[in-house]
Amino acid sequence: MAQSHASDAAHHDDHHDQPATGIKRWLFATNHKDIGTMYLVFSLIMFFIGGAMAMLIRAELFQPGLQLMQPEFFNQLTTNHALVMIFGAVMPAFVGLANWMVPLQVGAPDMALPRMNNFSFWILPFAFTLLLGTFFVPGGAAAGGWTLYPPLSLQTGDSFPMLIFAIHMMGISSIMGAINVIVTIMNMRAPGMTLLKMPLFAWSWLITAYLLIAVMPVLAGSVTMLLTDHFFKTSFFNAAGGGDPIMFEHIFWFFGHPEVYIMILPAFGIISEILPTFSRKPLFGATSMIYAIASIAFLSFIVWGHHMFADGMPVAAQLFYMMSTMLIAVPTGVKVFNWTATMWRGSLSFEPPMLFAIAFLFLFSIGGFSGLMLAIVPADFQYNQTYFVVAHFHYVLVPGAIFGIMAGVYYWLPKWTGHMYSMALAKTHFWLSAIFINVLFFPQHFLGLAGMPRRIPDYAVQFTDWNMVSSIGGFAFGLSQVLFAIVIVQCIRGGKKASAKVWEGTNPTGLEWTLPSPAPYHSFSTAPEIH
Amino acid sequence: MDVAFTCAVSQLLDGPGNSLSVNGTRTLETSMKRRVRNGALGLAALAAVFYFGFIALLVYRSHH
Amino acid sequence: MSVIRGDHDDSTSRPRAIAWARALCLATLGWAAQAEANTSDGYNLPVGVTSLSRDIYTLHMEVFWICVAIAVAVFGVMIYALVKFRHSQGAIPDTTLVHSTKVEIIWTIIPVAILVVMAIPAAKVILMMEDTRNSELSIRVTGYQWKWEYQYMDAGEGIDFFSTLSRDSNYARQLHSGIDPNTVPNYLLDVDKPMVIPSGTKVRLLLTSQDVIHAWWVPDFGAKRSAVPGFVNELWFKVDPGKEGIYRGQCTSLCGRDHGFMPVVVDVRTPDDFKKWVDEQKAASKQAAAQGEQPPPTALVLSK
Numbered sequence: 095m096a097q098s099h100a101s102d103a104a105h106h107d108d109h110h111d112q113p114a115t116g117i118k119r120w121l122f123a124t125n126h127k128d129i130g131t132m133y134l135v136f137s138l139i140m141f142f143i144g145g146a147m148a149m150l151i152r153a154e155l156f157q158p159g160l161q162l163m164q165p166e167f168f169n170q171l172t173t174n175h176a177l178v179m180i181f182g183a184v185m186p187a188f189v190g191l192a193n194w195m196v197p198l199q200v201g202a203p204d205m206a207l208p209r210m211n212n213f214s215f216w217i218l219p220f221a222f223t224l225l226l227g228t229f230f231v232p233g234g235a236a237a238g239g240w241t242l243y244p245p246l247s248l249q250t251g252d253s254f255p256m257l258i259f260a261i262h263m264m265g266i267s268s269i270m271g272a273i274n275v276i277v278t279i280m281n282m283r284a285p286g287m288t289l290l291k292m293p294l295f296a297w298s299w300l301i302t303a304y305l306l307i308a309v310m311p312v313l314a315g316s317v318t319m320l321l322t323d324h325f326f327k328t329s330f331f332n333a334a335g336g337g338d339p340i341m342f343e344h345i346f347w348f349f350g351h352p353e354v355y356i357m358i359l360p361a362f363g364i365i366s367e368i369l370p371t372f373s374r375k376p377l378f379g380a381t382s383m384i385y386a387i388a389s390i391a392f393l394s395f396i397v398w399g400h401h402m403f404a405d406g407m408p409v410a411a412q413l414f415y416m417m418s419t420m421l422i423a424v425p426t427g428v429k430v431f432n433w434t435a436t437m438w439r440g441s442l443s444f445e446p447p448m449l450f451a452i453a454f455l456f457l458f459s460i461g462g463f464s465g466l467m468l469a470i471v472p473a474d475f476q477y478n479q480t481y482f483v484v485a486h487f488h489y490v491l492v493p494g495a496i497f498g499i500m501a502g503v504y505y506w507l508p509k510w511t512g513h514m515y516s517m518a519l520a521k522t523h524f525w526l527s528a529i530f531i532n533v534l535f536f537p538q539h540f541l542g543l544a545g546m547p548r549r550i551p552d553y554a555v556q557f558t559d560w561n562m563v564s565s566i567g568g569f570a571f572g573l574s575q576v577l578f579a580i581v582i583v584q585c586i587r588g589g590k591k592a593s594a595k596v597w598e599g600t601n602p603t604g605l606e607w608t609l610p611s612p613a614p615y616h617s618f619s620t621a622p623e624i625h
Numbered sequence: 626m627d628v629a630f631t632c633a634v635s636q637l638l639d640g641p642g643n644s645l646s647v648n649g650t651r652t653l654e655t656s657m658k659r660r661v662r663n664g665a666l667g668l669a670a671l672a673a674v675f676y677f678g679f680i681a682l683l684v685y686r687s688h689h
Numbered sequence: 690m691s692v693i694r695g696d697h698d699d700s701t702s703r704p705r706a707i708a709w710a711r712a713l714c715l716a717t718l719g720w721a722a723q724a725e726a727n728t729s730d731g732y733n734l735p736v737g738v739t740s741l742s743r744d745i746y747t748l749h750m751e752v753f754w755i756c757v758a759i760a761v762a763v764f765g766v767m768i769y770a771l772v773k774f775r776h777s778q779g780a781i782p783d784t785t786l787v788h789s790t791k792v793e794i795i796w797t798i799i800p801v802a803i804l805v806v807m808a809i810p811a812a813k814v815i816l817m818m819e820d821t822r823n824s825e826l827s828i829r830v831t832g833y834q835w836k837w838e839y840q841y842m843d844a845g846e847g848i849d850f851f852s853t854l855s856r857d858s859n860y861a862r863q864l865h866s867g868i869d870p871n872t873v874p875n876y877l878l879d880v881d882k883p884m885v886i887p888s889g890t891k892v893r894l895l896l897t898s899q900d901v902i903h904a905w906w907v908p909d910f911g912a913k914r915s916a917v918p919g920f921v922n923e924l925w926f927k928v929d930p931g932k933e934g935i936y937r938g939q940c941t942s943l944c945g946r947d948h949g950f951m952p953v954v955v956d957v958r959t960p961d962d963f964k965k966w967v968d969e970q971k972a973a974s975k976q977a978a979a980q981g982e983q984p985p986p987t988a989l990v991l992s993k
Contacts, residue, residue, distance in 0.1 A: 158870040160862060166946045206661045239943045245918060246901040246945055269672050277664040281657055307668055311676035319683060330683050333919020337687060339902060340917060345679060374782040382793050404904060405915040406922040409819050413812055420804045424797060431796045434767050439783035443776040455767060463756040472814040473749045475913045476734055479904060479941035540732035545908045547941040550949030552862055554877045555870050556731060
């Protein structure tokens with residue numbers, strides 16, 4: 095794809111070209127690389143906090159009976175595990191990657207709106223302090239599920255307004271981040287970088303950003319109405335006052351389904367960068383990949399009803415949502431086939447980013463298959479709200495979104511730090527993660543089909559065995575992630591010098607590889623030439 | 626003020642004379658500044674429409 | 690490894706090691722289809738005891754096998770590529786292989802065709818599920834935090850009772866209770882008073898709730914629906930004659946602290962036995978009324 099001759103920024107000897115020192119560098123950061131780093135570090139911390147909650151959940155579910163906690167606290171854990179992982183770990187990680195890589199990939203000196211960029215990051219620590227602080231107020235944290243369905247969510251204690259305010263802040267942060275990505279891509283591309291020449295990661299983020307702008311306000315609107323129902327005697331969702339609790343579900347999932355794709359499309363982009371590099375061969379059907387992402391984004395707006403089949407729905411609506419949901423399999427299939435064709439007749443080597451990308455291909459597909467099964471309405475009545483659903487969305491989100499993020503981090507980390515990381519340690523991290531993710535989540539398919547509902551702290555004794563297996567897988571998976579942190583810290587502190595191309599002997603394309611490693615603090619102050 | 630920041634920020638400040646050229650780096654066109662600003666405002670307006678639109682939809686629905 | 694379900698169940702007593710080995714074996718071989726019993730075998734959906742649950746099971750297995758077939762094909766190609774085109778084995782990349790309109794059209798159209806094949810039988814079952822006409826017995830089911838109320842209509846008019854977690858389970862499930870759940874019969878799946886229905890009869894449930902959203906589910910009936918405050922959802926099932934027994938399920942919609950502790954238990958009896966039960970209930974409530982007891986409160990249900 096794009097090639098550049100002018101990697102001029104490295105040769106600047108201008109003293110203004112250095113980062114500020116100390117805390118000021120981070121508090122007043124306007125540099126896309128600094129902000130990207132802060133997003134990524136924040137997301138890693140949240141990944142471990144959300145992960146710790148998951149460990150507690152799996153510990154309680156290790157055997158039947160209540161051993162560790164009251165049911166109410168269990169519900170607080172499941173609710174906040176989801177909120178922290180979605181809004182604290184996955185989304186900020188993608189925004190961090192966008193901050194680092196979008197300007198480098200399109201040849202821009204920085205994001206278009208650097209001060210807004212600073213603001214959108216610095217909202218997050220406050221939002222999550224507020225959210226995690228809800229564990230310490232009377233009544234405890236929210237326990238009604240991350241989906242916040244009323245009337246249950248309205249029974250939340252003192253933490254309710256804190257929760258709503260935290261969600262508003264996360265939403266504002268996401269919207270500002272999305273606006274920044276769109277205006278950067280639309281206006282700051284280097285001359286000659288046409289949209290169709292743009293790398294797939296930037297493309298996937300452009301589409302994701304539009305999804306964010308369309309749906310984050312819808313979530314904000316729905317929780318605002320929860321707030322007024324709770325404190326100001328409105329009856330948007332209160333049946334006794336003429337409202338409709340199911341209407342909340344409609345609005346929530348109108349946000350919620352595109353949100354699912356917000357968490358997977360950038361991963362699609364990352365995988366589309368990594369597979370060609372380590373297959374030493376260009377991406378197969380690059381244009382159809384872009385159309386596939388756009389179709390998935392469009393379809394994501396018309397499938398939300400499939401979350402609510404069991405809540406009572408006219409036959410026509412059931413049929414419509416079943417068909418539209420199944421249709422998503424078509425562009426998703428195109429993507430998987432194109433990725434496979436990219437590897438076909440390539441020359442594959444298995445560095446850590448490639449390993450994660452391959453695991454993504456297999457395991458995300460399994461999540462896709464269970465998704466297809468869930469679309470079949472009559473069968474969905476049996477699967478709905480069971481561990482089958484838990485298995486499904488964790489297969490899509492962990493080996494999908496999170497493996498995608500890890501693949502991206504392992505791909506670009508040497509470019510960021512200038513050092514190669516320990517390949518042996520990273521591969522160990524990969525194999526432990528790839529094995530134990532399956533030990534953790536595959537048995538949950540069986541549990542769901544055998545009749546175990548989700549969101550329960552205790553279960554009937556026939557579910558014991560698979561829960562034990564799942565918990566053991568969970569502890570091992572959780573522990574393996576410490577390796578990820580170790581690899582990153584080691585790589586920041588030192589290691590073998592990385593070359594500009596980083597992955598020597600492979601086929602990395604894109605402007606980021608024309609810059610030296612580590613990428614200079616200011617890059618592309620003069621636009622690169624694209625051929 | 627550092628280079629890339631100047632380049633990027635100058636797009637926000639409207640009016641002539643703000644297209645800074647520091648140390649021979651790229652000069653940004655005024656039209657681009659306008660496009661960035663209008664783009665950002667347009668997208669923010671779109672977000673606001675979704676936010677208030679959905680609330681308005683439900684207010685309307687609860688009265689009819 | 691067994692089952693939500695009670696009476697004719699011998700598998701709970703089977704040594705765990707054998708169940709384990711069997712489950713693992715079947716799982717590895719992808720034999721999840723081989724369910725013989727009506728109820729779940731611990732790793733697959735139950736075939737169940739109603740026509741709907743059987744239809745659902747058939748659909749589920751059909752789609753499952755289609756997915757397995759696609760997975761074998763796609764994963765097979767991927768694995769072949771991973772083995773065959775290794776850089777370490779000196780594979781030379783074919784950098785001209787970047788685009789082919791023909792194959793891209795083919796692999797767009799084939800999935801569409803497969804989806805149509807899946808959607809048609811599914812649509813038929815949907816139409817059947819939603820046809821609640823000509824029901825012979827209607828029962829109003831109301832969810833509360835955290836119990837169910839069953840109010841009979843038609844032949845059972847006047848019967849109205851609550852169904853809550855059985856005392857044994859309730860003691861054992863307390864934090865640090867010291868009671869091993871394995872010693873409690875039907876731990877968490879037993880109630881003080883189950884819903885009683887006749888077999889071979891089309892039963893219609895009218896579901897609603899008094900507080901938050903609950904969901905009523907009996908896997909063996911293929912019947913799950915949310916109970917939403919202020920609204921009424923309908924569902925129906927007809928248990929095959931000869932399949933009388935106790936069937937168990939749980940609330941499946943998070944409904945607060947004790948969401949995991951409000952089971953659904955249905956006692957299916959022959960129509961004759963059901964009639965006897967109805968007469969007993971009516972006699973008992975008459976006696977209670979004669980003694981001046983308050984009748985049970987009737988749930989307020991707004992219509993849709």
